[in-house]
Amino acid sequence: MKKPPADNSPHYIHGMAYSFQERLVGTFVLLAMVALFGLLIATGKTKYLFEDHVTIYGYLPTAHGLATDSTIRISGIDGGYVSDIAVSEKNEIIVSMRIFKRFHRLLRADSVASIRNISLLGAGSGTIEISAGSPDQPLLQDQADIKIQEAFSVEDLATEITTGIRQVQSTISDLAGFVKSMQSERLSESMADVEQITGNLRKITDQLAAGGGVLGAALYDEEMKKDIKNSVSSLSKTVVVVEKRLKQLEPVLTNTGELSSTLKDTLKDFPKVMVELKNTMTQVNNMLNTMDNEVQQLPELVGKMRILLEESDRTLRAAQRVWPLSQAVEQTGDKQLLIAPQAADE
Amino acid sequence: MNNYPTHILTILVALLSLILNNACVQRPQPEQTPVTIQVAELKLSSGINAFEQGNYYGAKIQFNDALTLYRSLDHGIGMAQAHLNLAKTYLDAGNLQSAADHLQRSRELAGRENITELSPHLEIMASSLAIKEKQWQQALTILAPYLPTTTRATHDSFTLAALQNRIIIAFATEPSTAGHWVTQLAEILNHNGKSQPALVARLFRFQALLAQQQGDRSGRDQRFNAALKIYRDSTARPGIAATLYEWAMATLTSGQHAEAEDLFQRALTVRFSMQDHLGCIEIMEQLPIRHGAEGDRAEKLKYWLSVLRQKELSQLPALLPARFSLREIITDL
Numbered sequence: 159m160k161k162p163p164a165d166n167s168p169h170y171i172h173g174m175a176y177s178f179q180e181r182l183v184g185t186f187v188l189l190a191m192v193a194l195f196g197l198l199i200a201t202g203k204t205k206y207l208f209e210d211h212v213t214i215y216g217y218l219p220t221a222h223g224l225a226t227d228s229t230i231r232i233s234g235i236d237g238g239y240v241s242d243i244a245v246s247e248k249n250e251i252i253v254s255m256r257i258f259k260r261f262h263r264l265l266r267a268d269s270v271a272s273i274r275n276i277s278l279l280g281a282g283s284g285t286i287e288i289s290a291g292s293p294d295q296p297l298l299q300d301q302a303d304i305k306i307q308e309a310f311s312v313e314d315l316a317t318e319i320t321t322g323i324r325q326v327q328s329t330i331s332d333l334a335g336f337v338k339s340m341q342s343e344r345l346s347e348s349m350a351d352v353e354q355i356t357g358n359l360r361k362i363t364d365q366l367a368a369g370g371g372v373l374g375a376a377l378y379d380e381e382m383k384k385d386i387k388n389s390v391s392s393l394s395k396t397v398v399v400v401e402k403r404l405k406q407l408e409p410v411l412t413n414t415g416e417l418s419s420t421l422k423d424t425l426k427d428f429p430k431v432m433v434e435l436k437n438t439m440t441q442v443n444n445m446l447n448t449m450d451n452e453v454q455q456l457p458e459l460v461g462k463m464r465i466l467l468e469e470s471d472r473t474l475r476a477a478q479r480v481w482p483l484s485q486a487v488e489q490t491g492d493k494q495l496l497i498a499p500q501a502a503d504e
Numbered sequence: 505m506n507n508y509p510t511h512i513l514t515i516l517v518a519l520l521s522l523i524l525n526n527a528c529v530q531r532p533q534p535e536q537t538p539v540t541i542q543v544a545e546l547k548l549s550s551g552i553n554a555f556e557q558g559n560y561y562g563a564k565i566q567f568n569d570a571l572t573l574y575r576s577l578d579h580g581i582g583m584a585q586a587h588l589n590l591a592k593t594y595l596d597a598g599n600l601q602s603a604a605d606h607l608q609r610s611r612e613l614a615g616r617e618n619i620t621e622l623s624p625h626l627e628i629m630a631s632s633l634a635i636k637e638k639q640w641q642q643a644l645t646i647l648a649p650y651l652p653t654t655t656r657a658t659h660d661s662f663t664l665a666a667l668q669n670r671i672i673i674a675f676a677t678e679p680s681t682a683g684h685w686v687t688q689l690a691e692i693l694n695h696n697g698k699s700q701p702a703l704v705a706r707l708f709r710f711q712a713l714l715a716q717q718q719g720d721r722s723g724r725d726q727r728f729n730a731a732l733k734i735y736r737d738s739t740a741r742p743g744i745a746a747t748l749y750e751w752a753m754a755t756l757t758s759g760q761h762a763e764a765e766d767l768f769q770r771a772l773t774v775r776f777s778m779q780d781h782l783g784c785i786e787i788m789e790q791l792p793i794r795h796g797a798e799g800d801r802a803e804k805l806k807y808w809l810s811v812l813r814q815k816e817l818s819q820l821p822a823l824l825p826a827r828f829s830l831r832e833i834i835t836d837l
Contacts, residue, residue: 183521186517186520186521187521187522189515189517189521190514190518190520190521190522193513193514193517193518194518195516196514197514233573322713326759396723488705494549494552495545495548495552495585495594496548496552496585496589497548497552497555497588497589497593498661499624499625499628499661499665500592500628500632500661500665501632501665501668501669501672501706502595502631502632502633502635502636502668502669502672503635503672503746
């Protein structure tokens with residue numbers, strides 16, 4: 159039997175012109191890339207296509223931090239996503255939440271939803287956290303409404319701080335008015351009068367103190383009697399002076415009363431302001447802590463970006479070696495590392 | 505569910521293309537240059553870009569960065585290249601001492617690493633430095649092996665640079681022979697066909713100086729204008745500044761003082777934008793500081809000019825007040 163001749167000829171693909179091979183493969187690669195790209199988009203859109211779900215609704219005055227596809231966590235587990243954000247006739251924001259059926263039994267009448275993880279660096283990154291309800295409560299039905307607690311936004315915080323600052327400003331203004339009302343010239347005049355009165359009183363006290371020890375003897379001593387008479391006369395004059403001084407002091411004392419009353423009124427609000435200031439400071443502190451947490455994540459993010467960029471760089475370099483990109487992308491030749499030779503006066 | 509066959513088909517196409525790609529098209533992986541060397545090369549390349557724009561300070565920073573990176577790897581060729589680029593930068597910035605130091609370091613490294621391809625660069629640079637130092641004979645000796653023997657051949661950039669230096673020497677020492685060398689340059693460029701615009705502009709500048717020698721003012725102005733246009737089109741600031749300065753000097757020689765002052769001022773503005781302080785001083789020494797320079801103010805300006813003269817390019821912070829003062833002077837002018 160005649161043996162068939164051995165077929166040593168190379169595969170037809172190797173007989174083709176190299177450029178044609180490149181074109182053929184390039185065409186296949188491009189087609190595949192387009193198809194894969196399409197698939198990726200389709201997969202992203204239909205991620206939850208076959209997942210059974212129920213839909214519940216929440217109402218909010220603002221959708222700050224929320225976007226369609228925002229994650230919904232039920233007791234910390236990813237249990238659904240925001241399917242739609244719409245505006246009601248009352249101009250409220252209606253958030254449609256699609257909850258996977260397998261988590262449905264966690265949703266009870268006492269479940270409460272709240273917005274979490276709102277980033278200060280941008281909107282749309284928040285999640286909705288729903289607390290699991292008590293098993294003895296009725297199940298939340300499909301198309302039911304749920305109460306959503308609003309997140310404390312940066313704008314709210316700024317409003318609080320502004321109110322606090324305004325109150326502090328008002329208190330300072332009151333204090334300034336009080337200080338202004340204490341007319342320094344009048345006060346110093348009154349103080350001088352008080353000093354004079356005090357001097358007179360001291361003299362009287364001294365006279366009385368001197369007479370106290372010899373009172374019995376004075377009853378029989380004419381000279382002493384005369385002295386006492388003089389003293390009484392002097393005391394009488396002093397009383398007149400004191401009376402006069404007291405009259406002069408009266409407006410001062412009246413003013414002091416008024417001032418005390420004003421100060422009391424002013425200080426009445428002070429504890430309240432201090433409490434508000436303390437609350438504001440706590441909120442600012444919390445805000446800074448949140449920012450700190452976000453900033454701490456930056457190095458890791460940068461590291462990941464670097465890895466991603468290196469990977470992309472490698473992929474692009476590989477893609478550049480495949481037709482038709484290999485034809486379109488200009489190959490970088492040797493870099494110019496030396497300044498071209500040039501004459502002296504260029 | 506209709507998508508199911510499409511998915512399978514797509515995956516099959518992708519797999520098939522990947523197999524074919526590996527079998528027939530994959531080219532050998534290019535040899536990967538270490539990252540440090542790549543960065544150093546990038547610095548050299550950026551420095552050259554800055555140098556070509558007349559940004560000598562920026563160029564110096566890039567070349568020094570590259571030098572540091574090459575030193576960290578004891579990379580002889582890289583270090584020699586960085587030193588040579590620094591030498592050229594300092595030369596153009598007017599700091600001859602630093603230029604000579606870097607040239608010497610580059611020469612030593614090239615000798616140590618046996619880098620023969622750097623020799624012509626080093627020699628042309630040495631001749632340019634000798635010209636700046638007015639060492640005419642020394643410059644001629646260095647240039648001799650590089651000068652063209654015929655105008656009918658295509659010449660490399662070293663020969664063309666050597667010829668330009670020869671013309672400069674001729675204008676400085678034997679003006680009557682300059683015409684011969686300029687004609688030679690014109691013939692070579694003509695033979696080469698499409699030449700670099702910078703070379704054509706340089707030829708126009710030489711021809712303008714020849715016209716000046718012959719008293720042909722209109723020919724001179726025409727050629728300077730032609731050179732200026734070429735430099736402007738390629739935004740080559742050093743070329744623009746050099747042309748304006750040469751033109752101003754030529755008009756000054758012809759006694760056209762008003763034209764000279766206008767050209768000097770234009771050159772001054774360009775050089776100031778290049779942070780070429782020594783170049784600015786060179787112009788300002790030609791211009792009497794006539795406006796607002798009286799009493800203390802004149803003393804102050806003199807002081808800052810002396811600072812500018814003394815300080816090197818490397819001491820930019822120290823130069824900042826001087827730069828402000830210089831700006832003031834230029835505004836006044």
